[in-house]
Amino acid sequence: MAEQEFSNTSTQRRGRPREFDRTNALECAMRQFWQHGYETLSMADLTSCLGINPPSLYAAFGSKQAFFLEAIDHYLATRGAYVYAIPSDQRSPRAMLSHLLQRAAEAFSDAAYPAGCFVLASISATYDSYEIEQAIVQRCQQRMSKIDELVALGVQMGELPATTNAEELAQFFVCVLQGMSLQARLGASTSQLQAIVANALQVWPQAARLR
Amino acid sequence: MAEQEFSNTSTQRRGRPREFDRTNALECAMRQFWQHGYETLSMADLTSCLGINPPSLYAAFGSKQAFFLEAIDHYLATRGAYVYAIPSDQRSPRAMLSHLLQRAAEAFSDAAYPAGCFVLASISATYDSYEIEQAIVQRCQQRMSKIDELVALGVQMGELPATTNAEELAQFFVCVLQGMSLQARLGASTSQLQAIVANALQVWPQAARLR
């Protein structure tokens, strides 16, 4: 199975060369899936949108499901990596969480991309395939586990009371982040999302009140 | 258009009587749409699930889109009315919001129903019809405006500082509620959702610190 796919910049293979840029097609497909969702976006939509005939698409990406999952991974490797990046130069875990949420507030409402987070928007959709749903949930949890680590670090470093239930607090922030993605898809502005972040961060007070 | 539909308990009409309970069918369809989503649930699924043949379903409900919207309204009139009910005997706006969120935490994870809120779960899906999406967004905003009123009332009654941005704070709680619905659909337990509520309510301190 798992046939090796080559990027366009790799050494040329035998046979007729591909006439389109694979990465570019993937980027376009990502935006289409992101905006319209997996179920409602048809392969016919994609072929006409990309200007690529079905056999070429299937030769390059395999199937609609594989194409979608590769678009998800492309998102995580590019835009998602930017959105969920955690800067290492920040000393305070709270500052890092604040940074993460504020960047999400900006990115989720960036007009240069479809609204919200591609993964979070995909997770709430329903799929005919159980396999695809599992793959998305797994990738979502990978990203959200970063928030778990930040909160746990906050307790460890004394920024939060030792009595804090770190798992519960982290889940609260994940919940807010998921709600923000939905709000963004409903048309919330950057400043509105920033206000949500500011309110959410009150749960992690800047001056810790240890007891 | 908008042909009048009669309930089964109304006075009998001329012609062959319906052989199934219309309200019961609506309840079943609601749960199916709730669990599987509009796009992925086919009319063939519904007919086999309800044991009702297509012509009978179409005679009773019109079209898939009309059926779905009626299922949404059925939810809002029954389960949704319970979930989003605001008790009038509570004096404090904060207590009323707390009541609302805690009831949502329980209801969203109630095994007797599909997880989360039917409307909030539907709002994040994508539809081929723009009309259906608009209808859902509108019904969602109707429910969420209750939270706006509660926060505004809290400021008015002095439970929150007069400097509070009521719209922003209300949007924060709406965001949390929407996140809770998604968390529930991902399998969050009642106690996990309750912990999210407890954290969120810290943004509205019990002892107001006016300034």
Place this chain on the structure above:
DNA sequence: CTAATTATGTAGTGGATATTACAGAATAGT
């Protein structure tokens, strides 16, 4: 009774869907 009306079951309808068969074109290796 007959006529009118409404529901039901069988069996389809046209259209959209993801996917592919096939023949021809463009490249690399030898």
Place this chain on the structure above:
DNA sequence: ACTATTCTGTAATATCCACTACATAATTAG
């Protein structure tokens, strides 16, 4: 040049989708 290999465009395929034509059954009105 010749072969193997891979891509491309045309056109199709089987399957599923929401929806319905039609004949029949069951009721009410008169």
